[in-house]
Amino acid sequence: MSLVLWGPGDDLAHRHRSIMDDPGAAGRFGRFGGRFVPESLVPACEELEEAFRDAWGDPTFRATLNQTLELYAGRPTPVTPALRLSAELGVTLLLKREDLAHTGSHKINNVLGQALLARRMGKTRLLAETGAGQHGVATATAGALLGLDVTVFMGERDMERQALNVFRMRLLGAEVIGVSSGSRTLKDACNEALRHWVASADDAHYCIGSVMGPHPYPWLVREFQRVIGEEARGQCASLLPCGTPDVVVACVGGGSNAAGTFAGFVDTPARLVGVEPAGGAAMTAGEPGVLHGFYSHVLQDENGQIREAHSVSAGLDYPGIGPEHAHLADLGRASYLSVTDDEAIAAVARLARAEGILPALESAHALAWVLRAAGTPELPPGSTVLVTLSGRGDKDADQLARLP
Amino acid sequence: MTEESLETYLRARRDAGRALLVPYVTGGLTDDWLAYVRAYADAGADAVEIGLPFSDPMLDGGTIQEASDRALRRGVTPDRLLDEIASAAVEVPLVVMTYSNIVFRAGAKAFCARLAEAGVSGLVVPDVPHDEAGSLSVAATAAGIDLVLLAAPSTPPARLRSIAEESRGFIYGVTVMGTTGERASMPDSARSVAARLRELTTRPVLLGFGISTPEHAVEACRHADGVVVASALMRRVLDGATPAEVGSDVAAIRRALDTQVTASADALRQALGNEGR
Ligand SMILES: Cc1ncc(COP(=O)(O)O)c(C=O)c1O
Numbered sequence: 001m002s003l004v005l006w007g008p009g010d011d012l013a014h015r016h017r018s019i020m021d022d023p024g025a026a027g028r029f030g031r032f033g034g035r036f037v038p039e040s041l042v043p044a045c046e047e048l049e050e051a052f053r054d055a056w057g058d059p060t061f062r063a064t065l066n067q068t069l070e071l072y073a074g075r076p077t078p079v080t081p082a083l084r085l086s087a088e089l090g091v092t093l094l095l096k097r098e099d100l101a102h103t104g105s106h107k108i109n110n111v112l113g114q115a116l117l118a119r120r121m122g123k124t125r126l127l128a129e130t131g132a133g134q135h136g137v138a139t140a141t142a143g144a145l146l147g148l149d150v151t152v153f154m155g156e157r158d159m160e161r162q163a164l165n166v167f168r169m170r171l172l173g174a175e176v177i178g179v180s181s182g183s184r185t186l187k188d189a190c191n192e193a194l195r196h197w198v199a200s201a202d203d204a205h206y207c208i209g210s211v212m213g214p215h216p217y218p219w220l221v222r223e224f225q226r227v228i229g230e231e232a233r234g235q236c237a238s239l240l241p242c243g244t245p246d247v248v249v250a251c252v253g254g255g256s257n258a259a260g261t262f263a264g265f266v267d268t269p270a271r272l273v274g275v276e277p278a279g280g281a282a283m284t285a286g287e288p289g290v291l292h293g294f295y296s297h298v299l300q301d302e303n304g305q306i307r308e309a310h311s312v313s314a315g316l317d318y319p320g321i322g323p324e325h326a327h328l329a330d331l332g333r334a335s336y337l338s339v340t341d342d343e344a345i346a347a348v349a350r351l352a353r354a355e356g357i358l359p360a361l362e363s364a365h366a367l368a369w370v371l372r373a374a375g376t377p378e379l380p381p382g383s384t385v386l387v388t389l390s391g392r393g394d395k396d397a398d399q400l401a402r403l404p
Numbered sequence: 405m406t407e408e409s410l411e412t413y414l415r416a417r418r419d420a421g422r423a424l425l426v427p428y429v430t431g432g433l434t435d436d437w438l439a440y441v442r443a444y445a446d447a448g449a450d451a452v453e454i455g456l457p458f459s460d461p462m463l464d465g466g467t468i469q470e471a472s473d474r475a476l477r478r479g480v481t482p483d484r485l486l487d488e489i490a491s492a493a494v495e496v497p498l499v500v501m502t503y504s505n506i507v508f509r510a511g512a513k514a515f516c517a518r519l520a521e522a523g524v525s526g527l528v529v530p531d532v533p534h535d536e537a538g539s540l541s542v543a544a545t546a547a548g549i550d551l552v553l554l555a556a557p558s559t560p561p562a563r564l565r566s567i568a569e570e571s572r573g574f575i576y577g578v579t580v581m582g583t584t585g586e587r588a589s590m591p592d593s594a595r596s597v598a599a600r601l602r603e604l605t606t607r608p609v610l611l612g613f614g615i616s617t618p619e620h621a622v623e624a625c626r627h628a629d630g631v632v633v634a635s636a637l638m639r640r641v642l643d644g645a646t647p648a649e650v651g652s653d654v655a656a657i658r659r660a661l662d663t664q665v666t667a668s669a670d671a672l673r674q675a676l677g678n679e680g681r
Contacts, residue, residue: 036531039553302509304506305506
């Protein structure tokens, strides 16, 4: 069989919209995105799209969300100048501190948005997939806050490496269901959550954890994470003489903290960099394909079977990448690179010792790229760089302690 | 097979008063998997559905997931399965079921042409709903492949109308809001999907998902033109049943349909005076 010259996105490629805007009824970001789900789920996706459009245009909904983010989740999170590390690297390094948000990562921004939306839609249950467990913990938290039942699907392999988060979710009253199929990681948890959703869409909202899945999810999750970039933009404006940083960096699993960060800077001259794990670099090592309802870059073999990602970080162990990132790469507006497990692990220790901040292994990928690039033409001396620190590292302590 | 399209073939049989029976097998599940296809044909299948396994079968329950995994672990590829199908010379129409990434990886045009070469006459891609089917349906038509669309209990009337119009071969009525898999009884939702579709179209309507016994098949065929039977048969294959044994399961369903459905359908058609549908 010949190689792809033709993808499902070609149909609608002409409907080009402005960057990081509304992807329209077909949910396309350039040639990527779409809604590749069984017919049974199409009405649920349509219902969600309509409800989101309505809520997002409703000042009352926005006010409730903003107030919840502020009074409950601790927003705005600060931007911290990393003074000692900056001096060591010869660049000005700023950290957007999502590790300080309630539950310890940026996942809470999206989850509070979706949970409020689910309640507005009259749903009584939340379903979620989780890799590192951060999205599961955030969903369990929002469920407890808003009185919604929560069921979290988690690969059995991830349950082992993130045992603390499994315990946290259960403590918060969520049901955690182990997934034993396939690679027993995030990809398989997504499959299982989607299967479960088919059977329960009437009363359950599938609270997807990243900018992936069928339309409207990639758009909706980016909008709920936009708060990261918008806050950071204002904070940079007051911290930096030049107003905007030269480079904005975030780690990419599905790509939600990166999408939210980039949304605040896409119309500035800042260079946007997404950092994937070397063992799960969908953008650079993957090819266009469909997984979990969307068309984007996906790790796959020559026959179209999805390949497993292999990363030390459970939250980045995903063979796909959100469709909008594939589009930003197509446009040349953002670039995507990868760092190795070892570089990420080294970055955890370096930040901990230099700044007294223990980052999540996921977030350490973004930092690892800065450590590698600083002083090279990629990031010349004197550059200003903003890194989104998507989460805190407590959840990884046990795993790191067991490393050889 | 003849040059006749899947739909023409199935319509003729349905119009002759026959309840349509389409059993499923996961391609490459065993070395002799084509023997199951032949056994189904001998047992009176009107067409056979062949799954090309995908690593992440989103719409499949445990049984077909296990069958897909097992086939993939044996190292099967879509290309080699289609080669095997091409050389098999089966006497009934063949319908391939697979997920969109298998199709798009090859390219929709190349994939459909390849199906046609292998003697396949229909294609089901459960994660391509009709809104996303545009280019695939063009490619299928060009290759002479009938692209079968699914309709679900949740499908609202306007979508159901488009699906009924755009589906080719037959319309695959999904009995339940859920995945494939054996079930103890036929849900009520099955009846309404079939009834709603039959009001909209004369195209054959087949019910599938969870049809596990001759009784279920008979019940389904009171409302639809036929059934797809998958997980119940795959469970048997996974448990080690031979082609002859699974073939006799299919024969039992065939017998039940022939004795219990056809007569009542004839009577019904006559009573309604619409034998010309
Ligand atoms: C702390 C942290 N950062 C990043 C990610 C990756 O997700 P995304 O790429 O959607 O931001 C995760 C996922 O679990 C996470 O827990």
